[in-house]
Amino acid sequence: MKLKSDTKQFAVIGLGRFGSNMAMSLYKMGYDVLAIDKNMKKVQDFSNAFTHVVQADSTDENALRELGILNFDVVVVAIGEDIEANIMTTLQLKEIGVKYIVSMARSPLQIKVLEKIGADRVVAPERDMAQRVAYNLASTNVMDYIELSDEFSIAELVIPRAFINKTLVESNIRAKYNINVVAIKRGEHLIVSPLPSEVMHENDVVVVVGDNENINGLEKLK
Template sequence: MKIKNNRNNRQFAIIGLGRFGSNMAKALHKMGYEVLAIDKNPQKVQDFSDEVTHVIQADSTDEAALRAIGILNFDVVVVAIGEDVQSNIMTTLQLKEIGASYIVATARNSLHGKLLEKIGADRVVAPERDMARRVAYNLASTSVMDYIELSPKFSIVEITAPKAFQNQTLAESNIRAKYGINVVAIKRGDDLIISPLPNEVIINNDIVVVVGSNESINGLEELE
């Protein structure tokens, strides 16, 4: 996919090479970012050696090991340890105490998530819950391609451009004023137009990426 945008040089560290961590690491690497993958299991490290920029075997609950890795040089650290809740919590705590810039931690349930927030995770994600909601939203609507919940009231959604907007510019469609929705990107074939200009014309088969309240997005789905 061609992306019409200037990519920044952020660096990511992914701790834990289970399904979620390994898929996230590979996805970020394919997007062109520098990615460090960390796991204490030597077999996982060996199997993942060709997938991202760097792979290191280390115990992420050990403060000295984290410092030796240079974890503070990374803009985002993702704690993707799934099975070992204690290691997940201890790693998040260690990262917070040594001053990691931005910590994303995975939670197995709501209680786990609340604890991660209290000890300093900047963002908590629940992969199974979030994926279930995305699939449910996709199944319930024929026009929705993908869905990310930002909060109980707001979401980002990929939706097939309604016919009512096709062959019009964004300015002419007046989406923001009429529906309270912002178009943040347009997917057109292999191209992704980030922050499209008001004179960008929406054409047949475009997929628009919009952000707004769930109520507003539901209204957009009802358009022909």
């Protein structure tokens, strides 16, 4: 299967809700996307949605090789309902030498298995979304929250009143809380990598990266 060689290429296996939305997002961003599903009806439903859409059994090594799966920079295993097919597909991709494998998981045990067999990244959409919504509901200061690991996260926080009209250096965020401010959202304007002299205003939202405990401490400030 020939694809353009001048852009990053993705393959998405599984056209359920997560897989189809992932493929659609990548395609809209201008990337080549090969979408694969075992179910012919799903293939027909998305026949004109992506660069290529094919029906294939992703647990079959020969089928994957025939699709030229090794030509893709990233392969996303988005099979949700059939856990065995999800794991076997990830294993086959690893065995034949795919460059970068992202696999979807629905349980802690599945996450461990996928990591053990060599998935480069494991995502758990239901868990991750639940965490983001929970943080948003629990705190009026948290706009969004993404856990990067068990210890570190990135969060969008409404500026605490104590920091209004102060510069980043005056607020002492980095020294006192060991948190890095990577951006400031001011209405429709985004200030990336703000200078220490940048003044924070009322209604600003800071995008911070740091230790989970320190972020929690910062978001509780009034």
